[in-house]
Amino acid sequence: MSKAPQPGKDCWRIEHANAASVIVDAEDYFRHARAAMLKAQKRIMLIGWDFDARITLLRQDEADDGAPIIIGDFISWLVEQRPDLHIYLLRWDMGAIKSLFRGSTIVTLLKWMRHPRITVKLDAHHPPAASHHQKIVVIDDCFAFCGGIDMTGDRWDTRHHRDDDPARRHPDGSYYGPWHDATTALKGPFAAALGDHARARWKGAGGGDLTPIKGIQDCWPDDLAVQFHDVDVAIARTAPKMDDQAEVTEIEQLYCNQIAAAKHSIYAESQYFASRRIAEAMARRLDEPDGPQIVIVNPEQADGWLEQQAMDTARARLVEALRARDVHGRLALYHPFTARGVPIYVHAKILIVDDRIVRVGSSNMNNRSMRLDTECDMTIDTALAANAGQGDTIRAIRDDLIAEHLDLPVERVAKILAERGLVAGIEELRDKPGRTLRAYVTPNLNDVQAWLADNEILDPEGPEEMFEAIEKRGLFRRMGHWVRHPHLHRRKR
Incomplete structure (x- = not known):
């Protein structure tokens, strides 16, 4: 039998996931990410190469729960609904410079900076010409996304990749081309391990120490089908x-x-x-x-x-x-x-x-x-x-x-x-x-x-x-x- 991954050699850790699924293309990812964040009680960590507060997570006709569909508004709304919830957003510093000039981005960032439970940091802990390229979301250390999709513009598309899809638009209304992407959803000890990694990234960027979240179990999005039950993940x-x-x-x-x-x-x-x-x-x-x-x-x-x-x-x-x-x-x-x-x-x-x-x-x-x-x-x-x-x-x-x-x-x-x-x-x-x-x-x-x-x-x-x-x-x-x-x-x- 071929060798399994070995911590310390070709992986960092191997941890158990009570449930896991591969999510293909951002229509599904954005929808499930919003649903997962709606279940957050204590902490959401968003770590990415890019982040655009203007993008929509759902199409307008899909929103029936009273929560905003634009992610910047959604995050602001979420912390008002959950008085114990803290949100930490970490993104690559060089990529953030051009994003400051995207429409209402500066207004949203200033609004977040004034909020005591939303913290945004730009990660400059990298060599010249390097970038922080990870795309991770950790919710209450019980659920995580890990993959290749950033919560930014140009990413949303369906698995049909239709020509001239009217929903495939920049926040300013201009069209962008078809886009294929993938990420994963995982629940349980694996998510806690990814939380350890996310907190280390946060501290390395000058964000200070964050303690783990314990005891929260209800974090899997209700409409996300489970592909793997009780697996070990490297x-x-x-x-x-x-x-x-x-x-x-x-x-x-x-x-x-x-x-x-x-x-x-x-x-x-x-x-x-x-x-x-x-x-x-x-x-x-x-x-x-x-x-x-x-x-x-x-x-x-x-x-x-x-x-x-x-x-x-x-x-x-x-x-x-x-x-x-x-x-x-x-x-x-x-x-x-x-x-x-x-x-x-x-x-x-x-x-x-x-x-x-x-x-x-x-x-x-x-x-x-x-x-x-x-x-x-x-x-x-x-x-x-x-x-x-x-x-x-x-x-x-x-x-x-x-x-x-x-x-x-x-x-x-x-x-x-x-x-x-x-x-x-x-x-x-x-x-x-x-x-x-x-x-x-x-x-x-x-x-x-x-x-x-x-x-x-x-x-x-x-x-x-x-x-x-x-x-x-x-x-x-x-x-x-x-x-x-x-x-x-x-x-x-």
Whole structure:
């Protein structure tokens, strides 16, 4: 049997969850987050990369409980309804600067600052050019969300990812494109452990000590279906090396171990594919004559010109290197598109290995998430004794994700994947009109883009590399043992 996660090596802690579920796309997440916060009695901790007080958590026609639907108003209303409730909001300091100029944001923040039970802090405890990237909500230390969805603009979408959905609008009324994302909900001792982590983050940002909350049990949202009952869940983190902080690379090690453990299939969704170490781990599996099939779902392009120069170019170089090793035809990369052919932006961070492992968190498959930014992921692994018998649920989550991308009944997708395998099954099912997955095509790389990718100018592997001499850096500097193809270093024609 493959090794289970090991605290102190590839995870921080393993804790019990009385209930757990994977939540896909922000329509469901925002609705369940609001319902969970309505149950809060003592404390809510909101930790994120970004936060926009103007977004709505529900559509207007869904609100029938008298509580506001705009999150800024909702938080203010909530503390007035619960005289013992304290709310702590921690977000990345650099990302907060531009948000101050979003409509009524300053007014809302000033209102919160005057309230004795709402505390907002900007987290500056990170190296230059790093970010706090975790997306965590902890409620009364009995319930938590952990995943990849921030409570900010551009995130809300349904699982249908309809073209021109009238509800997919910025607070100013302008339209944004379709968005795919994921998080998890967990109840019990796991939530208390995530509360320990959240309080440590709060203290590290200068927020002082907070004591744990004890004795509260009623915290699961009433309408959220439970997928897992009584499971053990691993928490893995990334934290950069700093003068007062040791480096934490649990997330990177867990990725490598989970890729190495795969028997039949690896299914991943990630905003980026640009990590050398993850590519190396996959290359080793592609070398094996009976290794696993690997499917990666990425957005067609990164969000923003700067990210495209860094991440998309690095992806092209790594994919070409892996394809050169994929003599058995087991690697496939795809992008989801709407019915009219509009790219769906993939922001989810998911890894599903066989019917054994499901992992959801904030970490992308890029260098920053391995060593520079702060990240937090959760994993349910059937190699842990308490999780025996959960394989069908894990496989069903994977099949449901693929069915969403292909806009097909999950029963049909599950049947074809079981018969044909992961890659061949998707290839058979995606050849259709309407919403579907399209295969990744390596773009032409100009000389500047190739240089940026090879030298990792915009995706450093850690804080020390930010100032490392360029001649010592490079996408392939440790890959001499698995890159032997000179066409990878030429501009593609």
